[in-house]
Amino acid sequence: MTIKLIAIGKKHDGWVSEGIERYETRLKKPYATKWVLLPHSALGDAAARQEESERILSRLAAQDFVILLDERGDELSSPQLASLLNNTFTAGRQIVLIIGGAYGVDDRVHQRADIVWSLSPLVFPHQLVRLILAEQLYRAQQIGSGHPYHHE
Helix, strand or coil, X not given: CCEEEEEECCCCCHHHHHHHHHHHCCCCCCCCEEEEEECCCCCCHXXXXXXXXXXXXXXXXXXXXXXXXXXEEEECCHHHHHHHHHHHHHCCCCEEEEECECCECCHHHHHHCXXXXXXXXXXXXXXXXXXXXXXXXXXXXXXXXXXXXXXC
């Protein structure tokens, strides 16, 4: 099992790919990741949000544990994230993290999410969120294994 990351947008920019690869090469199952990049909608505002949300929802299975990234979500510390992921792995559920498009996602995706997670009340560029996410998954793996990468 791997962690599936669904993101709306173009492929990773070079500097992002390099940073993500730095962490992903260190990730071991069940923390290994698989990216699913879905293109932006050509529509605007609400229509784009609806179209992109439909494409996201079509990639989810009923039993998936879905974590939606949204700046209005709940903030988690790195140890809290590690505990959440480890508990979900123990329950045998597929973890899917979602990064919506420029207009966000519609209510159906919010309702489908098991957790709505905010990295920060700040808004970050989507490419940077991908890199932060890769690092946080690596950090969670290290916390879960008792490695001193994370300092309290």
